[in-house]
Amino acid sequence: MRNFVFLVALATSFITTSVLASDGTTYAGSEEWGTDNSTLYFWGYDSGEYRGVSIFIAHSSIGEQRLYIEHMVSDENTCTPHSDISTSVVSFNGQPVKFTTFCKQFSDSKKWYQSMTPETENGANFVFNAFKNASATVSVKISAYTFDATAKGFTRAWNSAGGNAL
Numbered sequence: 001m002r003n004f005v006f007l008v009a010l011a012t013s014f015i016t017t018s019v020l021a022s023d024g025t026t027y028a029g030s031e032e033w034g035t036d037n038s039t040l041y042f043w044g045y046d047s048g049e050y051r052g053v054s055i056f057i058a059h060s061s062i063g064e065q066r067l068y069i070e071h072m073v074s075d076e077n078t079c080t081p082h083s084d085i086s087t088s089v090v091s092f093n094g095q096p097v098k099f100t101t102f103c104k105q106f107s108d109s110k111k112w113y114q115s116m117t118p119e120t121e122n123g124a125n126f127v128f129n130a131f132k133n134a135s136a137t138v139s140v141k142i143s144a145y146t147f148d149a150t151a152k153g154f155t156r157a158w159n160s161a162g163g164n165a166l
Contacts, residue, residue, distance in 0.1 A: 033153035053145055057158055063165025065158075066117045067127055069099070069142060073112040088116055091141040092130045097123040128158070 053071040060066050069090065084103040089096045099116040106113065118124035130138045134151035 031150055031152065033150070033157035053142070053147075055140070055149055057161045059162075059165060060117070065161055065164050066124065067131075068115060068117045069140075070113050070115045071142060071145065073103070073114055087119060088114070088143075090116065091139075092127055093134075093139050095126060095130075097126055099123070131155075132158070 053069065055067065055069050057065065058068055084101075086101045088099045088101040090099050091097070098119040100119045101114050101116040104113055104115055105111070118127055131149075131151045131154040134154075136152070137148035137150055140147055140149050
């Protein structure tokens with residue numbers, strides 16, 4: 001299913017911009033946060049393999065509205081699906097932020113991806129404010145990916161996502 005979502009994003013690519021990741025792969029990305037799904041997509045091909053990163057607003061299992069990042073894992077030995085929970089560091093505008101990281105497997109393939117969300121309230125607030133207060137983009141460095149994510153439409157997308165569950 002997740003592969004399908006990435007491919008739909010690619011196929012329906014709104015207006016896109018090129019992003020050169022630190023791994024040498026050129027990624028295309030959304031130029032504005034969507035209000036219907038509150039998601040940014042970045043995608044590209046590296047050595048003939050599709051790579052994707054999504055940044056999106058969703059609700060946690062306890063009903064909190066949060067920002068999540070998901071990216072494909074190229075090495076199947078990186079993590080074990082459904083059992084590995086760890087801490088990763090993602091930098092936003094040069095500020096490292098701790099993220100709780102979950103390893104998951106795509107439902108329609110044997111590939112893995114990591115899903116992550118800020119680990120602390122301070123981290124979540126920093127990331128929120130980085131997007132909310134940015135004039136154009138936020139620099140994001142995650143694993144081997146470094147790219148500028150648009151802030152355009154972020155506040156509207158955040159406010160449209162419904163807030164914390166009652």
